[in-house]
Amino acid sequence: MKLLKYIMIITMGSFLLACEDTTPKSKGVYMLIDVSGTYTKEINKAQKIANYLLANLNSGDSLALAKIDSGSFSEKDIIAKVTFDIRPSTATAQKHQFKRKLDDFVAGAKPSSHTDISGAVLQASEYLRETNTNQKYIIIFSDLEEDLVKGHVRNFDIPLVNTKVIALNVTKLRTDNIDPRDYLKRLDAWEKRVYSGGGAWKVINDIDHLHKLLEG
Amino acid sequence: MNNSELLLIWSDNPTVSVVIWATLIILAMYLGRQSGHKFITALTGLLNTAFKITSETLINFEEKIVKRNKQVILHEGKQATERMIEREFHRVNSLVALDLSGYPAVQRKITDTINKIEADYQASNETPPSPPDWLEAVEAISKVKSKGDSAVDKILTNIQHSLETAHDETMKEYRKSSFNRLQYLKKMLPSWRCLSQTVDGMSKSITDLSDRADHIDKQMGIYEKIKAEDDKVANLLSVSSMTQFFISALVLIIAILGGVINFQLIALPMSEMVGGTSEIGGWKTADIAAMVIIMVEVAMGLFLLESLRVTNLFALIGSMDDKMRRRMMIVSLTILTILASVEASLAYMRDLLSMDREVLLQSLSGVASSNVEFRWIPSIGQMIMGFVLPFALAFVAIPLESFIHSSRTVIGIAVVNIVRVFVYVSNLLMQLTEQVGRISTHAYDMVIFLPLTIEQLGRHYKATREKGEKSYVDIESTGGNQ
Numbered sequence: 001m002k003l004l005k006y007i008m009i010i011t012m013g014s015f016l017l018a019c020e021d022t023t024p025k026s027k028g029v030y031m032l033i034d035v036s037g038t039y040t041k042e043i044n045k046a047q048k049i050a051n052y053l054l055a056n057l058n059s060g061d062s063l064a065l066a067k068i069d070s071g072s073f074s075e076k077d078i079i080a081k082v083t084f085d086i087r088p089s090t091a092t093a094q095k096h097q098f099k100r101k102l103d104d105f106v107a108g109a110k111p112s113s114h115t116d117i118s119g120a121v122l123q124a125s126e127y128l129r130e131t132n133t134n135q136k137y138i139i140i141f142s143d144l145e146e147d148l149v150k151g152h153v154r155n156f157d158i159p160l161v162n163t164k165v166i167a168l169n170v171t172k173l174r175t176d177n178i179d180p181r182d183y184l185k186r187l188d189a190w191e192k193r194v195y196s197g198g199g200a201w202k203v204i205n206d207i208d209h210l211h212k213l214l215e216g
Numbered sequence: 217m218n219n220s221e222l223l224l225i226w227s228d229n230p231t232v233s234v235v236i237w238a239t240l241i242i243l244a245m246y247l248g249r250q251s252g253h254k255f256i257t258a259l260t261g262l263l264n265t266a267f268k269i270t271s272e273t274l275i276n277f278e279e280k281i282v283k284r285n286k287q288v289i290l291h292e293g294k295q296a297t298e299r300m301i302e303r304e305f306h307r308v309n310s311l312v313a314l315d316l317s318g319y320p321a322v323q324r325k326i327t328d329t330i331n332k333i334e335a336d337y338q339a340s341n342e343t344p345p346s347p348p349d350w351l352e353a354v355e356a357i358s359k360v361k362s363k364g365d366s367a368v369d370k371i372l373t374n375i376q377h378s379l380e381t382a383h384d385e386t387m388k389e390y391r392k393s394s395f396n397r398l399q400y401l402k403k404m405l406p407s408w409r410c411l412s413q414t415v416d417g418m419s420k421s422i423t424d425l426s427d428r429a430d431h432i433d434k435q436m437g438i439y440e441k442i443k444a445e446d447d448k449v450a451n452l453l454s455v456s457s458m459t460q461f462f463i464s465a466l467v468l469i470i471a472i473l474g475g476v477i478n479f480q481l482i483a484l485p486m487s488e489m490v491g492g493t494s495e496i497g498g499w500k501t502a503d504i505a506a507m508v509i510i511m512v513e514v515a516m517g518l519f520l521l522e523s524l525r526v527t528n529l530f531a532l533i534g535s536m537d538d539k540m541r542r543r544m545m546i547v548s549l550t551i552l553t554i555l556a557s558v559e560a561s562l563a564y565m566r567d568l569l570s571m572d573r574e575v576l577l578q579s580l581s582g583v584a585s586s587n588v589e590f591r592w593i594p595s596i597g598q599m600i601m602g603f604v605l606p607f608a609l610a611f612v613a614i615p616l617e618s619f620i621h622s623s624r625t626v627i628g629i630a631v632v633n634i635v636r637v638f639v640y641v642s643n644l645l646m647q648l649t650e651q652v653g654r655i656s657t658h659a660y661d662m663v664i665f666l667p668l669t670i671e672q673l674g675r676h677y678k679a680t681r682e683k684g685e686k687s688y689v690d691i692e693s694t695g696g697n698q
Contacts, residue, residue: 026493051580060493086491088484092572099579 027214028062028133029053030124033079034142035067036115045169045207046141047106052210053139054098059084059091062131065102066120068142069112070149073119079105083131115147118154125160125197136163137214138199143171144186160199165190166213167203245660246667252660260653267646271639278635285628286450290442292621293453297439299528304432311425322414329411333404340400354379454625461622467615475510478559478605481598482506485565510609513555517610519548527617556606563602567595 031053033046050065057063064081066072080101084091121138128136138160144167148154167190176183187203194201204212226236245252357375441449486509487502494501522533523545533544571591578584661668 051582055577055580058492059487086493087488088492088569089488089572091492092569092576095576096579099576 025135026060026062026133027057027135027137028128028131029057029137029139029214030064030066030127031139032066032068032072032117032120032124032141034115034117034140035069035109036112036147038111039143039171040109040111042141042169042171043106043109047102049139049141049168049207049210049213050102051099052213054095056214057084059086059088062128062133063098064124064127065098065105066123067105067109067112068115068117068120068140070114070116071119071152072116073123075123077120077123078127081127114149115142115145116149116152116154117142117144117146118148118158119152121160121165122158125158125163128163129159135214138163138165139168139213140165141168143173144190145173158193158197160194160197163197163199165194165199165201167201168205168213169207170203170205242664242667246664249660249664253657256653256656256660260649260656263649264646264653267642267649271642271646274635274639274642278632278639281628281632281635285454285625285632286445288624288628289450289453289457290445292457292625293449294439294442297435297442301432301435301439304428304435308425308428308432311421311428319418322418326411326414329407329414333407333411336400336404336407340397340404454629457622457625458629460618461626464615464619464622468612468619471609471612471615474605474609475514477601478510478609479503479506481566481602481605482509482559482562484569485562488565488569509555509559510606513552513559513606513609514612516548516552516555517606518613518616520545520552520610521613523548527613529613529617529620552606552610556603559602559606560599561602563598564595567598 031046031050033043035043053063060083062081062083065079066077067079069077080098082094082098084094117140121140124138128138146154167187170183170187172180172183191201204210223237224230224233226233354375357372438449442453483500483503483506486506487500490501490505492500492502496504518527518529519533521527522530523536523541525534525541528534533541536544
């Protein structure tokens, strides 16, 4: 009888636990690749980072890859996007498909005349908001030098609540060598902009330390 | 007012102030010496009593647990012995039913064989050939003298010839008869062998029965001792229980490791069935599902062994009638087989998923995917493991039962030892408080040694004076009288 009582308690406990709804910690990653001017040469590094993301994201996570060109607040700039299926086999198939799109993009990437980073970040923010993921990351693979088309308005706060913005491989421009303060100012300006939008900011220049990329 | 202000309340000079404070304290302590001593005695007495009560309570508790442990051990031992005796009786029963039930047939066989042997023996009796009737006539003729008569010689020759012929024929007949008797004796040989084998078989059965009876006698002896609550038997059973506990714990650890391997085999492919993202109570649903499958397998193993009467964990299953028990056995074995098949397929799926992931990782790292030879060997291995492990886990019921039964004794022994430690500590504290009380009283007197010494000197002086006055009065009174 005692044994039966214990079994009943354990069963009821299990049911209670089952009723408790705990949301899984899913990740949403939006990667932006700068294709303006000479930065196109860095695209192979971007491919490496995207491959790392594909290898490390799991079922339930979302990944989108978009380019930063002259007017980036547009769905047209999204190269590939996917929310990985709950079944691992399907998720693997989705990764294969994603990789093919990435390879095609890398093979045919053309440099753009202008760089609309703000528009791209806003587009990323919108996308991540819709994915309903717990941890949101925007990875900007760019030198962070914005060059807008005349008439484009981007001087406003971008909503980035609960979003971590990671600047990757922020290369130094020729002018930065003359006055390094330009480089620091550029980083500082973006940091302020991200914080004012409610997000968090991080810079990773050494792409050999990619394990730090999706750390909480 | 802080401490330093309080210290310097009497004088600005700290030394003077300290001396005044010390004097006041010593004076106060001297005046309240009796109360101080009473306080120390009462306080240490209180603590002493508290520790004494604790110690006594713990000793009572220990005695109760020891008694309970003995009862548990003897009960377990009694049950085990009863089971063994029951099993022995079952064996004896089957022995009697199988071997001795055929005793009438064997007896009949022996009687038939003996009859046959007797008949053959009778048939093989040697009957000496009877002398021919004409032997006397021949003897008379042989005495006739021929005296050179050719006719007589011829007759005698003929008679000799006839005699020899008759002799030859008789010998032939005798040999034939001997041969026939030998044949009869030869036919007796298998009958003798058969008889010997039958008797041997009977003897073996009887010896087995005798051995079983001896074993039952021994078990009955132990049972009687257990019933008489013999301490030696209780100690022996306790040691045996400890051994069982450690052995079963070791086997259970091995089973748990097997369960972990089993879990690793099916956890990943489970996410294909229940999804890889959902969580329950902070645990992945796929992991919980894999865990549940393993637990259900263990439960089925428990039911299977219980219905086979290998274990005796559930009284309900043990008391079921044979038909119901057999049904339960079939059901649990079927479910176990189905789950084992599911596990085998999941193990295969795990292999496919791993392979798929491996190809993806190679592709992402830019390495050309390679076709590994004999890739099917680990696949088959995983499938076999997936199928076999549930059946292996089913046997966990045996060490589990042993563990549960022996843990009652072991936990009891552990509790007794812990209580004994507490009793020791309590006694130690009791002694310690008593000694601290004495030391504190002496320390108190040491602090006020100065006024105490003065008091003693005063008393001494007073006593001497009183003694002197008394002597004077005595002398005076003595002188007065004179």
